[in-house]
Amino acid sequence: MHIGKYIDLVHRTEEDLVKAFKLVANAHGDEVDVYQTCMLLSSWSQKLADEIEVFAKKYKEERDEEPDRLTQTLLKKTRKGGMALLRDLHDLYLIVSEVEVCCTILKQGATGLRDKELVASCEEVERQTKRQLSWLTTRMKSAAPQTLIVAE
Amino acid sequence: MQETRNSINNIWGERTPYRGKWPVRVDQRVCEEPDKWVQSACVLCSNGCGIDIGVKDGKMVGVRGRKEDVVNFGRLGPKGLHGWVANNSKDRLTKPLIRKNGKLEEASWDEAMELIVKKSKEIIEKQTSLGIGFYTSGQLFLEEYYTLGVLGKAGLGTPHMDGNTRLCTATAAAALKISFGSDGQPGSYSDLDTTDCILHFGHNIASQQTVLWMRILDRLAGPNPPKIIVIDPRKTFTAEKATVHLAPKPGTNVPVMNGLLNLIIEAGHINKEYINAHTVGFEDLKKIVSKWPPERVEEVTGVPASKLREAAHILGTTKSLVSSVLQGVYQSMQATAAAVQINNLHLIRGLIGIEGSGIYQMNGQPTSQNTRECGADGDLPGFRNWGNKEHVQQLADLWNVELDKIPHWSPPTHAMQIWRFAETGSIKMLWISGTNPAVSMPELSRVRKILQKEDLFVIAQDAFHTETTRYADVVLPAAIWGEKTGCYTNVGRTVHISHKAIEPPGEAKSDLDIFIDYSRRMGFKDKDGTGLIKWNTAEEAFEAWKECTRGRPCDYTGMSYAKLTGGAGIQWPCNEKYPDGTPHIYTDGVFNTASDYCEAYGHDFDTGAAVTEEEYKAIDPKGKAFLKGADYVPPHEVPDEEYPLWLTTGRLVYHFHTRTKTGRSKDLQDAAPDGYVQISEQDATKYGIAEGDMLEVTSRRGKVVEPAKIGGIEPGTVFIPFHYGSWDNDDRPRAANELTITEWDAVSKQPHFKYAAVKINKTNGFLHKVSDVFDTIKDKFKQEEA
Numbered sequence: 001m002h003i004g005k006y007i008d009l010v011h012r013t014e015e016d017l018v019k020a021f022k023l024v025a026n027a028h029g030d031e032v033d034v035y036q037t038c039m040l041l042s043s044w045s046q047k048l049a050d051e052i053e054v055f056a057k058k059y060k061e062e063r064d065e066e067p068d069r070l071t072q073t074l075l076k077k078t079r080k081g082g083m084a085l086l087r088d089l090h091d092l093y094l095i096v097s098e099v100e101v102c103c104t105i106l107k108q109g110a111t112g113l114r115d116k117e118l119v120a121s122c123e124e125v126e127r128q129t130k131r132q133l134s135w136l137t138t139r140m141k142s143a144a145p146q147t148l149i150v151a152e
Numbered sequence: 153m154q155e156t157r158n159s160i161n162n163i164w165g166e167r168t169p170y171r172g173k174w175p176v177r178v179d180q181r182v183c184e185e186p187d188k189w190v191q192s193a194c195v196l197c198s199n200g201c202g203i204d205i206g207v208k209d210g211k212m213v214g215v216r217g218r219k220e221d222v223v224n225f226g227r228l229g230p231k232g233l234h235g236w237v238a239n240n241s242k243d244r245l246t247k248p249l250i251r252k253n254g255k256l257e258e259a260s261w262d263e264a265m266e267l268i269v270k271k272s273k274e275i276i277e278k279q280t281s282l283g284i285g286f287y288t289s290g291q292l293f294l295e296e297y298y299t300l301g302v303l304g305k306a307g308l309g310t311p312h313m314d315g316n317t318r319l320c321t322a323t324a325a326a327a328l329k330i331s332f333g334s335d336g337q338p339g340s341y342s343d344l345d346t347t348d349c350i351l352h353f354g355h356n357i358a359s360q361q362t363v364l365w366m367r368i369l370d371r372l373a374g375p376n377p378p379k380i381i382v383i384d385p386r387k388t389f390t391a392e393k394a395t396v397h398l399a400p401k402p403g404t405n406v407p408v409m410n411g412l413l414n415l416i417i418e419a420g421h422i423n424k425e426y427i428n429a430h431t432v433g434f435e436d437l438k439k440i441v442s443k444w445p446p447e448r449v450e451e452v453t454g455v456p457a458s459k460l461r462e463a464a465h466i467l468g469t470t471k472s473l474v475s476s477v478l479q480g481v482y483q484s485m486q487a488t489a490a491a492v493q494i495n496n497l498h499l500i501r502g503l504i505g506i507e508g509s510g511i512y513q514m515n516g517q518p519t520s521q522n523t524r525e526c527g528a529d530g531d532l533p534g535f536r537n538w539g540n541k542e543h544v545q546q547l548a549d550l551w552n553v554e555l556d557k558i559p560h561w562s563p564p565t566h567a568m569q570i571w572r573f574a575e576t577g578s579i580k581m582l583w584i585s586g587t588n589p590a591v592s593m594p595e596l597s598r599v600r601k602i603l604q605k606e607d608l609f610v611i612a613q614d615a616f617h618t619e620t621t622r623y624a625d626v627v628l629p630a631a632i633w634g635e636k637t638g639c640y641t642n643v644g645r646t647v648h649i650s651h652k653a654i655e656p657p658g659e660a661k662s663d664l665d666i667f668i669d670y671s672r673r674m675g676f677k678d679k680d681g682t683g684l685i686k687w688n689t690a691e692e693a694f695e696a697w698k699e700c701t702r703g704r705p706c707d708y709t710g711m712s713y714a715k716l717t718g719g720a721g722i723q724w725p726c727n728e729k730y731p732d733g734t735p736h737i738y739t740d741g742v743f744n745t746a747s748d749y750c751e752a753y754g755h756d757f758d759t760g761a762a763v764t765e766e767e768y769k770a771i772d773p774k775g776k777a778f779l780k781g782a783d784y785v786p787p788h789e790v791p792d793e794e795y796p797l798w799l800t801t802g803r804l805v806y807h808f809h810t811r812t813k814t815g816r817s818k819d820l821q822d823a824a825p826d827g828y829v830q831i832s833e834q835d836a837t838k839y840g841i842a843e844g845d846m847l848e849v850t851s852r853r854g855k856v857v858e859p860a861k862i863g864g865i866e867p868g869t870v871f872i873p874f875h876y877g878s879w880d881n882d883d884r885p886r887a888a889n890e891l892t893i894t895e896w897d898a899v900s901k902q903p904h905f906k907y908a909a910v911k912i913n914k915t916n917g918f919l920h921k922v923s924d925v926f927d928t929i930k931d932k933f934k935q936e937e938a
């Protein structure tokens with residue numbers, strides 16, 4: 001059974017997100033709404049990570065040995081300024097999308113296993129992930145024209 | 153000076169108890185007998201009292217309330233009776249000014265406007281029109297906002313336009329949109345004539361809309377007085393009259409409302425039929441509020457469980473209910489989420505769209521409703537939805553421009569973001585009209601820094617020198633109320649006309665004329681190459697605006713200058729179907745939420761994330777109202793060891809905004825001459841503070857020095873009025889906004905003025921005059937009763 005791999009993947013990516021959101025929050029602290037919302041979204045990821053951790057223990061026989069594919073390359077270090085903000089939000093979007101895909105796959109497995117609790121947790125991850133993506137999209141959209149056209 | 157009453161000593165005047173109707177009482181104050189009276193409405197708060205301006209030999213000599221007006225039936229408050237004297241002030245701006253070698257020097261209109269046009273073109277060349285931003289007001293007239301909206305959106309094509317209404321009423325609009333699909337107050341002031349219960353949430357109505365409060369006082373003095381519930385951390389004039397007063401800690405409005413809703417739902421005091429027929433989301437709301445039993449509410453908010461129960465019982469059993477919400481909610485944590493809970497309360501009880509029941513998501517400023525309607529704030533004119541291509545196309549057709557000329561690719565830029573773009577240097581020109589951000593914005597040291605930036609060209613259009621004009625590159629002298637004709641709409645959808653009574657001083661021009669002049673000089677054209685702005689007069693602008701509102705919730709098509717002249721104000725929608733206007737909207741329980749009609753697709757309360765068109769269409773409520781719950785999110789800054797007290801800010805009865813007008817009325821100024829810091833008896837004892845001691849109040853962002861005023865506030869919290877800047881007193885820093893935080897509500901983008909962590913220190917000073925400065929205290933009542 002390989003379900004542990006995907007539990008692990010979701011868990012680790014959420015933990016990465018806890019850090020990634022904080023990183024971006026601090027790098028762009030002057031954009032007050034970015035700071036506050038990223039801190040909030042970081043706390044959501046922490047909650048999700050804790051929730052999934054329970055299942056990581058339950059299905060512990062197999063862990064994912066592959067290195068983190070995304071956080072390895074994304075958000076290595078954050079940058080300052082308008083363009084950097086756009087790129088950092090963009091990177092966050094990709095990492096959150098990774099959770100979204102993992103979770104879709106995991107939920108299939110959980111449903112097949114008839115593990116109602118895991119299904120419920122997957123749904124919670126899906127719900128919160130969607131909200132995170134939705135904010136990132138909104139914020140990128142509002143920053144994009146000014147950044148791409150005007151900002152030096 | 154002849155006056156029918158002394159409104160300084162007796163703010164609300166003699167009681168005229170209800171006898172079926174609200175009796176007429178004409179309040180008047182003149183310095184000479186006028187030779188004519190000119191119809192208008194007061195522009196010193198959102199109540200919009202009908203007023204006549206007395207004129208003698210071309211000079212304003214006084215005012216009287218209009219007895220035929222449905223808003224006030226002749227009454228006026230202290231600001232209405234005294235504010236007009238500002239028009240006659242000697243220090244009005246009468247000539248354009250241009251900064252040369254660091255100093256503002258007189259110039260001709262041609263010079264000033266050509267300079268603005270030259271700058272605009274240079275910026276457009278390099279940065280596109282995204283380099284230009286507008287920051288307007290809640291005090292211009294409808295015709296002016298609409299003209300500004302059109303030239304900004306279809307002339308320049310910049311999304312960077314907002315008003316100081318972002319600071320005062322953005323949450324009202326946001327909350328109405330979230331629940332009902334569009335802006336627009338469901339109720340009517342006439343609901344106060346019959347209602348059994350009134351709920352004021354973060355709204356010190358007695359100080360803010362004094363005439364509306366008179367209406368309530370007269371109900372209290374008549375038969376069947378209504379019960380009054382007040383939610384406010386301070387013991388305000390309003391709270392003094394409450395049947396139940398809940399005083400939550402700053403930033404805990406959502407838990408209080410969740411607690412009330414939970415008790416009402418648990419007791420079964422809900423209208424199931426109405427909920428099923430006219431709303432969506434009840435089960436989710438119930439789930440969220442069920443987590444807030446009274447004991448938990450008490451723990452988080454400090455409101456005793458027994459008091460919460462008492463309030464919930466009244467709100468759950470009353471047969472009719474009028475609620476009003478204002479800055480205590482709008483400028484605090486979770487602003488939109490908390491304001492929406494009032495809409496939820498009315499919806500689950502089915503108390504909406506019927507006589508005696510109404511909701512007032514209040515406005516602060518007199519014409520802020522029009523800033524919102526006309527697209528001079530972040531919205532599209534006529535409550536259109538920027539996310540709906542059809543709506544944008546309607547405007548493109550109306551203005552005869554290409555669809556893509558109108559910025560609609562992302563949300564219009566809200567004020568705080570406009571200032572941020574100016575700070576980071578991508579906005580190069582900021583055109584400020586009719587407002588004074590150097591006193592009214594949060595964190596003033598930052599605002600001053602931005603205004604002083606070398607690469608930011610600042611235009612300030614005003615009637616007086618203000619703290620803001622000091623930093624302007626061009627100052628344009630504006631004609632104000634009484635010196636130009638135009639219309640404006642009060643918080644109750646009531647539209648008034650205000651006729652020109654006197655000539656503006658010197659070369660001052662109306663904002664309308666200035667905007668039209670700019671548009672012509674810039675050469676803004678429509679698709680056919682004819683001028684974009686097709687009107688020259690206010691009446692023509694009004695006619696153009698009417699077309700823009702056709703078929704929209706704020707339909708003005710049935711009105712005209714002739715119809716508005718002579719009688720009372722008229723409530724929109726006013727069209728063929730409702731030729732005399734409409735007291736209540738949503739009488740059939742059909743709301744403006746259908747996906748092709750709604751003004752917005754909604755937002756996530758916690759993050760502000762926008763719901764997309766596809767997402768909305770998938771859940772299209774087709775006219776049902778949304779019930780949306782919210783869980784508690786604690787404030788971002790809370791008192792700690794270093795800054796142990798909560799600061800909250802607010803207004804005084806005698807002043808408006810930053811006192812540019814009211815500070816120039818001797819009587820109003822003498823009644824409230826200076827700022828102060830209000831502190832509880834307990835804290836005063838703890839710090840060894842006596843009344844009048846000068847205190848230094850410091851936050852992480854700045855410092856002010858204010859005399860102490862003791863009592864009328866919960867321990868742990870201090871209050872400073874926001875009106876006082878430095879234009880008439882430069883002795884000490886005293887603007888409350890030196891201390892406030894740069895942060896805002898995720899949905900409405902309204903800044904959080906209502907909480908900040910501060911510390912206080914005694915200085916050696918003492919101010920005797922402070923005993924004149926009161927707003928919430930008991931002695932005022934003793935005086936009234938005596």
Ligand code: SF4
Pocket residue numbers: 194195196197198199200201227228229230231232233360361362363364
């Ligand atoms: S209540 Fe408002 S509109 Fe009426 S007189 Fe007073 S300030 Fe003016």
